[in-house]
Amino acid sequence: MGRLSVQELSVTYRAENHRLTALDRVDLKLAPGRIVALVGESGSGKTTLGRALLGLLPASAAVSGQIRLDDLELSGLAETQWNDLRWRRVAMLFQDAAGSLNPVQRVRDQVAEPLRVHRGLTLTEARMQADGALAGIGLDPALGTRFPHEVSGGELQRALLAMAMILEPEFVVLDEPTAALDSGTKGAIGRWIRQAADAGTGMLLISHDLELAVALADEVHVLYLGQVIESLPGPALLNNPMHPYTLALSRSVAGLDTHRDLGGVRGDALYRVLHRHPAGTGETDEHAHLVGSAVSHAECHLPARGCLFTPRCTQAVAECSTREPALEECNGHRIRCLRGGIVTELRLQGVAKRYGDAHALHPVDLELRAGETFCLVGESGSGKTTLALMAAGMLEPDLGERVFRGRPMDSWPRQDRHFLARHIGVIQQHPARAVSHRLSVFDIVAEPLRIQQPRLGRDALRERVFAALRDVHLAREPEFLQRYPHELNLGALQRVCVARALVTEPSLLIADEPTSALDPGVQAKVLKRLLDLQIEKGLTMLLVTHDLGLARKVADRIGVMRAGRIVERGPAVRLLNHPEHPYTQELLRGSFRQPIAAPVR
Amino acid sequence: MLTWRGHLLAYLLTALVMVYLSYRLPGWLPGDFVTAMYADSHVVLGAEQEAALRERLQVDGGFGSYLLALARLDWGTSHAFRVPVSDLILNALPWTLLLMGGAHLLATMLGFVAGVEAAWRRGGRIERTSVGGMTVLQGVPEIGTGVLLLMVFAYHLGWLPAGGGATLYVDHGFAERALDVLRHLALPLATLLLAWFPGNFLLARASMVLVLGQSFLDTARAKGLPPIRVRYAHAARNVLLPMATRFGLRFAFMVTGALVVETIFSYPGLGTLLFNAIGARDLPLIQGIVLFSSLAVLGINLVLESVYARLDPRVRVYGRAL
Numbered sequence: 001m002g003r004l005s006v007q008e009l010s011v012t013y014r015a016e017n018h019r020l021t022a023l024d025r026v027d028l029k030l031a032p033g034r035i036v037a038l039v040g041e042s043g044s045g046k047t048t049l050g051r052a053l054l055g056l057l058p059a060s061a062a063v064s065g066q067i068r069l070d071d072l073e074l075s076g077l078a079e080t081q082w083n084d085l086r087w088r089r090v091a092m093l094f095q096d097a098a099g100s101l102n103p104v105q106r107v108r109d110q111v112a113e114p115l116r117v118h119r120g121l122t123l124t125e126a127r128m129q130a131d132g133a134l135a136g137i138g139l140d141p142a143l144g145t146r147f148p149h150e151v152s153g154g155e156l157q158r159a160l161l162a163m164a165m166i167l168e169p170e171f172v173v174l175d176e177p178t179a180a181l182d183s184g185t186k187g188a189i190g191r192w193i194r195q196a197a198d199a200g201t202g203m204l205l206i207s208h209d210l211e212l213a214v215a216l217a218d219e220v221h222v223l224y225l226g227q228v229i230e231s232l233p234g235p236a237l238l239n240n241p242m243h244p245y246t247l248a249l250s251r252s253v254a255g256l257d258t259h260r261d262l263g264g265v266r267g268d269a270l271y272r273v274l275h276r277h278p279a280g281t282g283e284t285d286e287h288a289h290l291v292g293s294a295v296s297h298a299e300c301h302l303p304a305r306g307c308l309f310t311p312r313c314t315q316a317v318a319e320c321s322t323r324e325p326a327l328e329e330c331n332g333h334r335i336r337c338l339r340g341g342i343v344t345e346l347r348l349q350g351v352a353k354r355y356g357d358a359h360a361l362h363p364v365d366l367e368l369r370a371g372e373t374f375c376l377v378g379e380s381g382s383g384k385t386t387l388a389l390m391a392a393g394m395l396e397p398d399l400g401e402r403v404f405r406g407r408p409m410d411s412w413p414r415q416d417r418h419f420l421a422r423h424i425g426v427i428q429q430h431p432a433r434a435v436s437h438r439l440s441v442f443d444i445v446a447e448p449l450r451i452q453q454p455r456l457g458r459d460a461l462r463e464r465v466f467a468a469l470r471d472v473h474l475a476r477e478p479e480f481l482q483r484y485p486h487e488l489n490l491g492a493l494q495r496v497c498v499a500r501a502l503v504t505e506p507s508l509l510i511a512d513e514p515t516s517a518l519d520p521g522v523q524a525k526v527l528k529r530l531l532d533l534q535i536e537k538g539l540t541m542l543l544v545t546h547d548l549g550l551a552r553k554v555a556d557r558i559g560v561m562r563a564g565r566i567v568e569r570g571p572a573v574r575l576l577n578h579p580e581h582p583y584t585q586e587l588l589r590g591s592f593r594q595p596i597a598a599p600v601r
Numbered sequence: 602m603l604t605w606r607g608h609l610l611a612y613l614l615t616a617l618v619m620v621y622l623s624y625r626l627p628g629w630l631p632g633d634f635v636t637a638m639y640a641d642s643h644v645v646l647g648a649e650q651e652a653a654l655r656e657r658l659q660v661d662g663g664f665g666s667y668l669l670a671l672a673r674l675d676w677g678t679s680h681a682f683r684v685p686v687s688d689l690i691l692n693a694l695p696w697t698l699l700l701m702g703g704a705h706l707l708a709t710m711l712g713f714v715a716g717v718e719a720a721w722r723r724g725g726r727i728e729r730t731s732v733g734g735m736t737v738l739q740g741v742p743e744i745g746t747g748v749l750l751l752m753v754f755a756y757h758l759g760w761l762p763a764g765g766g767a768t769l770y771v772d773h774g775f776a777e778r779a780l781d782v783l784r785h786l787a788l789p790l791a792t793l794l795l796a797w798f799p800g801n802f803l804l805a806r807a808s809m810v811l812v813l814g815q816s817f818l819d820t821a822r823a824k825g826l827p828p829i830r831v832r833y834a835h836a837a838r839n840v841l842l843p844m845a846t847r848f849g850l851r852f853a854f855m856v857t858g859a860l861v862v863e864t865i866f867s868y869p870g871l872g873t874l875l876f877n878a879i880g881a882r883d884l885p886l887i888q889g890i891v892l893f894s895s896l897a898v899l900g901i902n903l904v905l906e907s908v909y910a911r912l913d914p915r916v917r918v919y920g921r922a923l
Binding site: 083095101102111118 | 816823828830838839913916
């Protein structure tokens with residue numbers, strides 16, 4: 001059994017007046033018995049890579065780099081040599097199972113065709129073997145005599161798999177093998193793929209179904225614009241992504257046990273092109289650009305230097321658009337990121353607080369990664385608010401260290417403190433007590449800006465305040481802006497507080513029961529807006545709540561607090577579905593909708 | 602959905618309607634045989650003679666007797682030729698079948714292969730020029746190419762006979778006779794080929810281009826099949842349906858389709874026969890040819906439907922092929 005590997009594989013497609021970069025120096029190794037998954041959005045080059053392994057790229061493709069099967073160099077083989085390898089050693093199933101079989105030939109004959117062409121079997125022999133193969137994958141052999149349109153999608157996919165395995169190839173490329181299948185069929189096909197791999201076939205699984213990749217793959221490569229942006233072990237894809245793109249992808253999965261609202265990747269999909277401008281209009285040499293389809297040309301004509309993910313990244317810094325990152329080893333993953341993957345926004349180490357003899361907080365560690373939502377849940381008096389205030393820099397811990405964006409918080413010079421205030425937005429627990437009753441709505445929201453950016457012009461200030469108010473669905477009429485807190489109801493006031501926290505466009509939002517006073521309709525809107533901001537700006541959130549239902553909908557990770565300690569923490573999916581600590585189990589039992597029975601006397 | 606019995610019944614009913622329409626046809630045509638025959642002649646008929654003649658030619662016994670006569674294969678007698686209409690049609694039919702069938706088969710097969718190959722080489726210079734050329738050629742009417750061929754090959758070069766289906770009054774052996782028929786066939790056949798080939802070519806090419814975009818061809822290539830097998834067994838196989846449709850539709854109009862070319866080359870087929878019959882207001886003959894050709898359309902349609910089902914299993918309407 002051999003190995004199939006690609007090295008430094010680059011593919012560009014020639015188009016009318018530019019070239020499209022589909023793959024950019026990709027390395028990949030397939031080995032017998034292993035399933036390697038390629039994930040990434042459409043246009044990331046997944047299918048191109050699969051096709052390259054069989055020499056099936058269109059004539060408009062320019063390929064460089066190496067493709068090796070054992071010691072045989074495949075790139076540059078003549079078509080007849082390719083034909084000798086295809087299906088016999090490397091088979092491929094394409095996207096769209098329904099269209100993958102010839103509509104005017106019977107299923108069995110198409111399954112049998114490779115036997116006739118590659119092994120020279122007679123029609124009868126080949127048909128017999130094809131029947132055997134169909135039966136082997138759990139299909140009624142009588143189905144083979146039907147035409148493709150007379151067969152259901154799941155059966156068709158099985159027949160295709162039987163066809164792929166009919167010559168017992170060493171490697172199989174599966175392009176979206178379970179797209180458009182119901183979950184039962186999907187499961188059965190997944191199990192069959194795993195079995196085939198365990199029997200020694202090397203598989204390349206191309207899919208945007210991350211759950212399938214997690215369930216099947218030994219190794220996952222995340223492709224972005226033709227580059228591998230992260231390589232990681234299968235299970236880590238959903239619960240421990242290290243690249244911001246992988247995180248955004250993992251949030252876009254509507255898993256059965258995921259409760260969090262679906263996220264998405266910031267911005268629109270881009271393409272990578274190499275082109276030259278017509279003579280006399282700027283650069284006339286061929287140069288690389290990122291071009292989008294959903295935005296205007298000028299807006300999206302981004303230079304493709306540096307990291308390709310920069311325009312859509314929430315944690316990009318100036319260096320990202322000038323220096324190209326390499327794929328580097330990092331905690332068992334390989335990631336392509338100058339900042340070493342998702343950065344740590346805030347780190348609290350052994351922070352503790354005592355009031356007299358009462359331990360409000362025992363030494364606690366807490367780490368918030370950029371762009372995630374961490375929910376602290378627990379009963380009143382468990383230390384949630386104390387911890388949140390410390391994280392916000394509003395309460396000094398007795399012990400421990402706090403690091404915000406790589407700088408120790410406590411040793412910051414006083415004059416730099418406004419940096420903290422600008423980048424950490426805070427929503428306090430009691431809205432009525434958190435605002436000055438002497439300020440109007442406009443002034444409340446504008447105040448942080450007036451302090452942080454005193455040189456901001458009047459119009460710019462108004463604009464920022466209005467934008468913040470719009471974000472929380474509040475009116476911008478002069479009559480409303482002039483009101484004072486006591487003239488507002490609690491819900492409106494809480495939204496004013498949210499607007500005030502967001503007006504400086506902070507990167508970290510610490511919110512203590514941010515929606516407790518809102519009616520359900522407005523609460524839903526405000527939370528949705530916060531999650532949108534998270535996708536758009538990479539907002540990191542620390543939410544304190546005792547509403548477990550709310551935590552389920554927004555949290556990436558949850559920490560359960562009790563008596564000044566975090567008793568359990570972990571990814572929301574794991575913690576909510578398989579709570580380990582007895583207290584977490586008790587909390588969950590208590591909060592799920594069950595009729596409350598009167599105590600029996 | 603109809604059962605195939607119901608389907609056949611529908612065909613029979615349609616045929617009956619055709620028969621009825623052909624029965625009413627003479628009443629709708631202006632002029633009659635007597636006027637056409639004697640209008641320009643030196644013989645002047647008296648009113649009595651004319652009435653007697655008309656009465657003799659009038660054989661209307663109602664639709665029932667018309668139908669019965671048809672069933673007995675008595676299609677009436679031609680006024681002009683004084684022979685049974687059925688004999689005239691049966692004499693002309695082989696010529697038309699030879700010319701039209703030959704031209705259709707050739708144009709379809711050549712157009713199919715050329716179109717498939719052109720689509721396979723899509724984007725190349727040959728393909729682009731051929732598509733342009735064929736589009737232009739498709740616009741040239743048969744009468745133009747026919748007359749041009751006649752002028753060049755029959756008149757100026759004298760290589761081929763200018764008209765007729767075979768040399769008359771000569772006693773040939775079989776081989777010589779066959780050659781003679783082919784020489785007479787060459788020019789009208791070439792005219793029809795030039796007229797029909799472009800359409801077939803363009804249709805085959807366009808259908809093939811659509812097929813080439815489909816993913817089962819990726820699968821076929823990935824299977825490592827030889828290119829010719831990918832091209833014909835998988836791709837071109839799917840082009841047969843539109844080609845057969847076109848073949849059937851065109852072939853059904855074999856009488857009217859041949860009218861112009863048969864007339865130019867005075868080819869002894871149904872087209873020429875119809876042309877002459879109309880000129881002479883030979884009502885029974887017109888009636889016969891019209892009825893025959895409309896029944897041919899029906900029959901060919903019926904055959905086509907069963908062919909479709911064999912060409913593409915997706916159009917099997919009755920669960921199984923007819």
